[in-house]
Amino acid sequence: MFKIIDKKQLTPLIYSLEVEAPRIAKSAKPGQFLIVRPTENGERVPLTICDYNAEKGTVRIVVQIAGVSSNKICMMNVGDFLCDVAGPLGKPSEFMDISYEELKNKRYLFVAGGVGAAPVYPQAMYLHKAGAHVDVIIGARNKDLIIMEDEMKVACSNLYICTDDGSKGEKGVVTLLMERLGNNYDMCVAIGPMIMMKFATLTAKKLNLPITVSLNTLMVDGTGMCGACRVSVAGKTMFACVDGPEFNGYDVDFDEAMRRQTLYRKQEQQANEAAGLVLKR
Amino acid sequence: MANKIDRVPVREQDPKVRATNFEEVCYGYNAEEAQLEASRCLNCKKPRCVDSCPVGIKIPAFIHQVLEGDFKASYDTISEDSSLPAICGRVCPQETQCEGSCILGVKGQSVSIGKLERFVADYAREHESAESKHPLIDKQGIKVAVIGSGPAGLACASDLAKLGYSVTIFESLHKAGGVLTYGIPEFRLPKKAVVEKEIQKLLDLGIKIETDVFVGRTVTIDDLMDKEGFNAVFVGTGAGLPLFLGIPGENLNGVFSANEYLTRNNLMQAFSKESDTPIFQAKKVCVVGGGNVAMDAARTALRLGAEVTIVYRRSEKELPARAEEIHHAKEEGINFQLLTNPVEVLGDENGWVKGIRCIRMELGEPDESGRRSPVPIPDSEFDIEADALIVALGTKINRLIADTTPGLGTDRKGRLLTEQTATTRKGVFAGGDVVTGAATVILAMGEGRKAAAAIDEYLKGYGAS
Numbered sequence: 001m002f003k004i005i006d007k008k009q010l011t012p013l014i015y016s017l018e019v020e021a022p023r024i025a026k027s028a029k030p031g032q033f034l035i036v037r038p039t040e041n042g043e044r045v046p047l048t049i050c051d052y053n054a055e056k057g058t059v060r061i062v063v064q065i066a067g068v069s070s071n072k073i074c075m076m077n078v079g080d081f082l083c084d085v086a087g088p089l090g091k092p093s094e095f096m097d098i099s100y101e102e103l104k105n106k107r108y109l110f111v112a113g114g115v116g117a118a119p120v121y122p123q124a125m126y127l128h129k130a131g132a133h134v135d136v137i138i139g140a141r142n143k144d145l146i147i148m149e150d151e152m153k154v155a156c157s158n159l160y161i162c163t164d165d166g167s168k169g170e171k172g173v174v175t176l177l178m179e180r181l182g183n184n185y186d187m188c189v190a191i192g193p194m195i196m197m198k199f200a201t202l203t204a205k206k207l208n209l210p211i212t213v214s215l216n217t218l219m220v221d222g223t224g225m226c227g228a229c230r231v232s233v234a235g236k237t238m239f240a241c242v243d244g245p246e247f248n249g250y251d252v253d254f255d256e257a258m259r260r261q262t263l264y265r266k267q268e269q270q271a272n273e274a275a276g277l278v279l280k281r
Numbered sequence: 282m283a284n285k286i287d288r289v290p291v292r293e294q295d296p297k298v299r300a301t302n303f304e305e306v307c308y309g310y311n312a313e314e315a316q317l318e319a320s321r322c323l324n325c326k327k328p329r330c331v332d333s334c335p336v337g338i339k340i341p342a343f344i345h346q347v348l349e350g351d352f353k354a355s356y357d358t359i360s361e362d363s364s365l366p367a368i369c370g371r372v373c374p375q376e377t378q379c380e381g382s383c384i385l386g387v388k389g390q391s392v393s394i395g396k397l398e399r400f401v402a403d404y405a406r407e408h409e410s411a412e413s414k415h416p417l418i419d420k421q422g423i424k425v426a427v428i429g430s431g432p433a434g435l436a437c438a439s440d441l442a443k444l445g446y447s448v449t450i451f452e453s454l455h456k457a458g459g460v461l462t463y464g465i466p467e468f469r470l471p472k473k474a475v476v477e478k479e480i481q482k483l484l485d486l487g488i489k490i491e492t493d494v495f496v497g498r499t500v501t502i503d504d505l506m507d508k509e510g511f512n513a514v515f516v517g518t519g520a521g522l523p524l525f526l527g528i529p530g531e532n533l534n535g536v537f538s539a540n541e542y543l544t545r546n547n548l549m550q551a552f553s554k555e556s557d558t559p560i561f562q563a564k565k566v567c568v569v570g571g572g573n574v575a576m577d578a579a580r581t582a583l584r585l586g587a588e589v590t591i592v593y594r595r596s597e598k599e600l601p602a603r604a605e606e607i608h609h610a611k612e613e614g615i616n617f618q619l620l621t622n623p624v625e626v627l628g629d630e631n632g633w634v635k636g637i638r639c640i641r642m643e644l645g646e647p648d649e650s651g652r653r654s655p656v657p658i659p660d661s662e663f664d665i666e667a668d669a670l671i672v673a674l675g676t677k678i679n680r681l682i683a684d685t686t687p688g689l690g691t692d693r694k695g696r697l698l699t700e701q702t703a704t705t706r707k708g709v710f711a712g713g714d715v716v717t718g719a720a721t722v723i724l725a726m727g728e729g730r731k732a733a734a735a736i737d738e739y740l741k742g743y744g745a746s
Contacts, residue, residue, distance in 0.1 A: 086493040
């Protein structure tokens with residue numbers, strides 16, 4: 001059982017929870033993720049790690065209500081216990097293998113879509129502290145989906161914000177900003193909805209900019225046991241949970257990955273209706 | 282001496298009824314039936330059944346005690362060699378082990394050893410008072426970590442706790458039991474009545490079970506030994522990574538590993554309305570493979586309302602599943618396409634499975650396993666209509682532990698190298714599928730027990746004992 005010790009509502013649909021998980025707090029690294037099971041009958045939900053504090057023994061997760069299970073997590077309160085929090089899962093980001101000395105001369109561009117700002121934060125922070133130059137783009141449909149603006153400001157040199165409807169920051173999609181910023185980076189990292197990562201990759205290709213993406217596939221165990229998360233990367237089948245979640249964006253078959261995400265859509269909609277959950281899309 | 286009657290039939294759920302529920306198929310013997318069946322045993326001087334048991338259970342002795350009605354003594358006899366008799370009685374491939382070498386089987390039917398073992402274990406469980414048989418020797422302060430709570434880990438932990446060590450089991454999933462919990466379905470191995478009771482016994486021995494700990498990620502073996510003070514470690518992490526066919530269309534929507542399908546249903550209880558975890562609602566399911574896992578997946582799909590066909594590349598004789606499972610699957614109405622192999626998964630315009638293209642096979646020369654290897658018959662392709670394909674071709678080993686533990690040697694398949702269960706890393710022992718590759722519950726259990734003895738030997742230098 002994992003106690004929730006802090007909870008903040010970031011937007012009408014997005015919550016931040018700080019959870020006691022001492023083992024994970026000690027071992028988590030940028031790029032990794034967790035599996036959370038809110039209740040005894042709950043699903044195992046893969047979630048990104050937003051922050052971790054080894055001394056305090058806590059991890060922070062940021063969750064957007066997207067269905068019954070994420071709603072269950074978001075409706076829990078301080079003092080409540082999540083049934084299970086397992087992790088950290090997946091491989092840490094590739095730049096964790098690069099020496100600080102080398103990182104000092106590197107320039108990174110992060111592209112965060114909506115709630116994807118949460119996993120971008122520990123990566124940007126790590127690189128920023130290591131002395132790399134870090135710029136961050138956060139994009140979303142509207143201002144209600146823009147999160148972590150203040151925290152991100154201190155994790156990078158330049159923060160750019162855009163929304164599809166112009167309700168915050170610049171009006172437009174992340175790829176517009178990417179194109180404007182151009183190929184002034186050694187590496188781009190995009191984390192967000194699959195469709196955003198697909199177009200970010202297309203833009204990066206156009207700019208001749210290497211890009212890493214973090215795939216949020218369906219998962220059950222998250223330990224390599226089930227293969228629900230398989231993706232085609234450079235024509236080979238990979239498991240996002242153990243081979244990823246981060247891959248070279250150029251190599252990912254995004255159309256297949258998006259199609260595979262819809263596997264349980266019908267059942268998810270039925271479950272949402274049964275739970276009386278109305279989600280504005 | 283022995284009673285020359287036919288094998289006592291075991292009561293089972295009606296096939297039509299059980300095809301729609303997840304309750305246990307086999308009811309097992311009652312005391313009267315068990316004693317009658319026990320009376321068939323010839324009590325051979327040189328019992329071949331014992332030699333064919335991977336852990337050498339004293340079979341004629343326990344059967345004789347059943348005959349005498351001393352079920353408690355019979356349980357103690359089995360327990361000398363097996364720590365999970367209620368489970369092994371249900372899932373062992375008896376026809377290739379004990380029962381396969383029973384002398385009665387030469388001309389007629391062998392003694393129903395598996396069913397007798399199950400009866401004894403079930404009787405003991407239902408009639409036992411708080412277990413106090415093993416006075417705890419106090420070796421507290423000497424800590425052993427057991428990684429993985431499947432058959433190997435459970436057996437190892439149990440023996441170590443009885444020897445007085447302070448044992449913690451680390452399990453990556455949210456529930457203990459390994460394949461007994463996520464893999465084998467309820468209708469073959471009841472979870473609450475059998476598996477959870479076995480695990481409760483371990484807790485009663487004072488063993489700690491920490492779930493949600495994925496060793497290699499959450500914590501490393503080095504951490505456990507250097508920072509958390511574990512004096513020895515047992516690795517019983519199994520062989521859990523699913524194999525796929527490597528044919529076109531394998532990532533279409535509707536293709537699942539048997540591991541995923543079974544985990545959703547067994548561990549996550551997707552069949553229940555109470556569960557939030559979805560499972561794919563298929564109408565026509567193809568299962569590829571011929572082992573127990575293939576049978577389990579097929580019979581699970583059937584119970585969830587699908588019409589099911591098992592596709593297997595060799596003939597009926599080579600089906601590796603337990604005879605009882607094949608028999609039950611047929612009774613329940615599973616179709617078999619034998620000597621058949623899938624060559625492509627066919628999808629509709631939106632990328633959902635609509636059929637499986639297969640090719641007919643014939644048996645050629647024997648391969649290195651001694652089995653005749655199947656060869657495709659040219660131009661014999663045909664399509665099976667299906668909206669789901671479940672792949673049950675076996676599993677391989679997750680290399681995470683080996684990759685994150687310096688000094689732990691493996692072979693090319695990722696199997697940990699061991700000598701009498703000791704790995705190449707001092708203080709680290711291993712057993713079960715992670716050493717042998719995918720095998721049986723009883724072998725893993727046996728290796729777990731051997732490792733417990735080896736760990737005890739290794740730790741004798743530690744502390745006051």
